[in-house]
Amino acid sequence: xxxxxxATEASSLVDTVFREEHGRLLASxxxxxxxxxxxxxxxxxxxxxxxxxWPRQGVPDRPGAWLLTTARxxxxxxxxxxxxxxxxxxxxxxxLERTELVAPSSEVSDFxxxxxxxxxxxxxxxxxxEARGALTLRCLAGLTTLEVARxxxxxxxxxxxxxxxxxxxxxxxxxxxxxxxxxxxxxxxxGVLQVIYxxxxxxxxxxxxxxxxxxxxxxEAIRLAWILHRLMxxxxxxxxxxxxxxxxxxxxxxxxxxxxxxxxxxxxDRNLWDRELIDDGQRLVVQSLSGGPAGPYGVQxxxxxxxxxxxxxTTTDWPQIVALYGVLLALDPSPVVxxxxxxxxxxxxxxxxxxxxxxxxAAEPRLREYHPYxxxxxxxxxxxxxxxxxxxxxxxxxxLAGTDPERNHIRRRLTAISTDVDEQ
Amino acid sequence: xxxxxxxxxxxxxxxxGAEGCAPEDWMVYDKEVRxxxxxxxxESLANLVTATTVRVSPEGERTVTDGPxxxxxxxxxxxxxxxxxxxxxxxxxxxxxxxxxxxxxxxxRPIADFGA
Numbered sequence: 275x276x277x278x279x280x281a282t283e284a285s286s287l288v289d290t291v292f293r294e295e296h297g298r299l300l301a302s303x304x305x306x307x308x309x310x311x312x313x314x315x316x317x318x319x320x321x322x323x324x325x326x327x328w329p330r331q332g333v334p335d336r337p338g339a340w341l342l343t344t345a346r347x348x349x350x351x352x353x354x355x356x357x358x359x360x361x362x363x364x365x366x367x368x369x370l371e372r373t374e375l376v377a378p379s380s381e382v383s384d385f386x387x388x389x390x391x392x393x394x395x396x397x398x399x400x401x402x403x404e405a406r407g408a409l410t411l412r413c414l415a416g417l418t419t420l421e422v423a424r425x426x427x428x429x430x431x432x433x434x435x436x437x438x439x440x441x442x443x444x445x446x447x448x449x450x451x452x453x454x455x456x457x458x459x460x461x462x463x464x465g466v467l468q469v470i471y472x473x474x475x476x477x478x479x480x481x482x483x484x485x486x487x488x489x490x491x492x493x494e495a496i497r498l499a500w501i502l503h504r505l506m507x508x509x510x511x512x513x514x515x516x517x518x519x520x521x522x523x524x525x526x527x528x529x530x531x532x533x534x535x536x537x538x539x540x541x542x543d544r545n546l547w548d549r550e551l552i553d554d555g556q557r558l559v560v561q562s563l564s565g566g567p568a569g570p571y572g573v574q575x576x577x578x579x580x581x582x583x584x585x586x587x588t589t590t591d592w593p594q595i596v597a598l599y600g601v602l603l604a605l606d607p608s609p610v611v612x613x614x615x616x617x618x619x620x621x622x623x624x625x626x627x628x629x630x631x632x633x634x635x636a637a638e639p640r641l642r643e644y645h646p647y648x649x650x651x652x653x654x655x656x657x658x659x660x661x662x663x664x665x666x667x668x669x670x671x672x673x674l675a676g677t678d679p680e681r682n683h684i685r686r687r688l689t690a691i692s693t694d695v696d697e698q
Numbered sequence: 699x700x701x702x703x704x705x706x707x708x709x710x711x712x713x714x715g716a717e718g719c720a721p722e723d724w725m726v727y728d729k730e731v732r733x734x735x736x737x738x739x740x741e742s743l744a745n746l747v748t749a750t751t752v753r754v755s756p757e758g759e760r761t762v763t764d765g766p767x768x769x770x771x772x773x774x775x776x777x778x779x780x781x782x783x784x785x786x787x788x789x790x791x792x793x794x795x796x797x798x799x800x801x802x803x804x805x806x807r808p809i810a811d812f813g814a
Contacts, residue, residue: 400785447808448699450784 287333288324295338296416297501301388302342304395304451307349310413310441316352320345389414390505391451397466398449405440406469407476412437414501415494425491426476467515467571470498474519492523503558514562514572520555521578524548536679540587552582573602592622609638617650625657645674649684656691664691700738700781700809701788707775708801719796727796731780736791740778772803779809 296317303313320341334340396410408426411417417425423433443449454462477491499516506512528542559579562572577598584590599615612635620628632651641647652667668688675681724742731737751763775797782788785806792804 400789447806448784450786452786 285325285329287337288321288328291324291337291341292321293416295341297389297392297414298387299338299342299345300413300416301390301392302386303345303349305388305391306346307353308451310444312349312352313345314413316345316348317341319348323348387505388451389501390453393466393502393505394453394462395444395449395451397462397469398444399462399465400447400449401440401443402436405436406465407473408433408437409440410469410498411473411494414498417494425488463509463511466502467511470495470502471515471519471571473498474523478522492519492526495519496523510562510564510566511569511571513558514569514575517555517558517562518571518575518578520551520558521575521582524551524555524582534679536683538683539581544586547582552579555579555582568601568605570602570605573598573605577602588621590621592618596622609635609640610644612638613641613644613647613650620654620657625654629654629658643674645671645676645680645684648674649687652687656687661691699783699811700779701785702807702809703778703780703788703792703795704774704805704807705776705778705795705797706772706803706805707797708772719799719802723796727794730794731778731791736780736782738779738781740776742776743774746773772801775802 299320300313300317303316304310307313323344324337324341328334328337392413393410396413397406401409408422411422411425412419419434419437420430422437423430426433428436474492474495477488477493477495496516496519499512499519503512503516524547525539525542527548528544528546529537531537555575556579559572559575562568563576568576577595580591580595580598596615596618599611599618603611603615613632616628616631616635619631629651632647632654635641635647648667648671652664652671655661655664655667665688668684668691672681672684672688675684728740731740746767749765749767751766753761753763755761778791778795780788780791782791785808788806788808792798792806795804796802798804
């Protein structure tokens with residue numbers, strides 16, 4: 275212990291410890307007390323206590339364990355005030371004293387990691403879909419309700435209500451804190467992965483809006499996926515999702531221009547891509563595709579890896595990408611996957627081949643109002659020199675696009691095709 | 699903890715069976731919940747056309763009307779009250795209920811505990 279520890283450093287250490295340990299601390303308390311609200315309250319009380327004590331008495335050797343012990347004592351205190359719980363308190367008190375005797379002054383820094391249970395609880399299918407991501411950020415990433423609200427662009431009061439309602443359902447409908455048995459896992463794990471991926475895409479799709487905050491959200495999703503990957507190293511789809519996000523996130527600095535405009539993959543400055551993330555992602559892709567049939571996240575990650583590997587757009591390994599989209603289509607026969615496969619085929623076999631496939635999909639209800647479909651068709655028509663049809667398709671895409679950066683991007687395409695003609 | 703399984707059945711045929719399940723399926727399920735020792739109560743409701751509604755006005759006047767008959771294709775056809783440890787177990791039993799098959803569905807509602 276260092277008695278001279280400066281207050282600012284102690285408080286920044288609390289911050290770091292809090293970020294690192296919050297989810298674990300909370301999960302451990304929830305599993306002990308079975309009450310998410312109580313666990314949250316004592317977690318923040320323990321952090322407050324650290325902020326008062328550490329600057330004066332120095333930072334303990336095992337800050338995480340110190341926080342856990344403090345939080346547990348506070349939980350027992352709170353329960354003791356509730357007389358109806360007297361019996362339960364006696365048991366908990368005895369347990370607390372025993373563990374402190376066995377491991378004096380420290381709760382062993384590697385206290386059991388119960389975060390996996392919390393992941394499954396926050397992503398439980400009995401909770402409304404829009405609450406799952408929020409709850410995961412709140413409980414496992416340790417974001418405040420205000421931060422979660424800002425991230426999802428929802429008024430803080432509405433977000434607070436959403437979180438309160440979800441916690442109330444967990445408590446009153448008694449959603450258990452548990453990891454599903456191995457026979458239930460295939461049904462439940464995709465839900466957890468979906469939550470993490472939707473946090474990521476929420477941050478990603480908006481990198482053109484209120485910038486920084488949302489990139490934080492993508493970082494948070496990656497951090498959560500790393501935790502999940504460490505907790506379930508053998509689950510190949512967890513590895514695949516982590517790889518996918520790293521490989522996409524590696525391009526973040528090249529994705530937007532100086533005025534926040536969207537820059538497509540084909541036009542990005544590949545020197546801006548983050549090699550370190552790409553290397554991590556590629557290592558993980560190999561893991562996620564080894565030892566059994568591939569899952570959809572693993573295949574998508576493999577496609578992203580091929581893009582990240584290419585020197586430029588035209589020399590990308592399109593035959594391989596087309597083959598992977600074929601695999602993906604078998605796993606997830608959705609029109610959007612079929613559309614992406616058609617675009618890859620256009621790169622491999624020429625615009626005409628791609629356009630024919632896209633036109634076959636024209637009747638798909640999910641694509642009729644989907645602006646990327648209209649853009650893809652317009653692009654191929656433009657490449658084939660069918661200028662009038664391309665213009666009609668771009669105008670349709672313009673009507674369907676939802677955000678300004680997307681509309682601006684389509685407008686630039688429109689201008690480009692008319693200039694091309696003028697130049698001829 | 700007690701949970702009520704509200705069984706919303708689709709169209710019922712003349713033998714009392716609904717889409718995807720026969721009366722024998724119900725008998726098997728009924729036996730299972732009894733033998734698991736979790737059954738608190740359970741009933742099958744008579745045909746919806748027999749439903750009657752009673753209302754009492756602020757003046758104490760009683761009105762009795764026929765119905766109501768839901769517009770939806772699914773109607774409450776019966777219920778089980780089961781005593782199981784948590785929602786996941788209740789959902790497992792709901793999933794095994796014949797009423798959840800075909801166009802039917804089972805709504806799971808925890809029963810309020812007023813600490814009596």
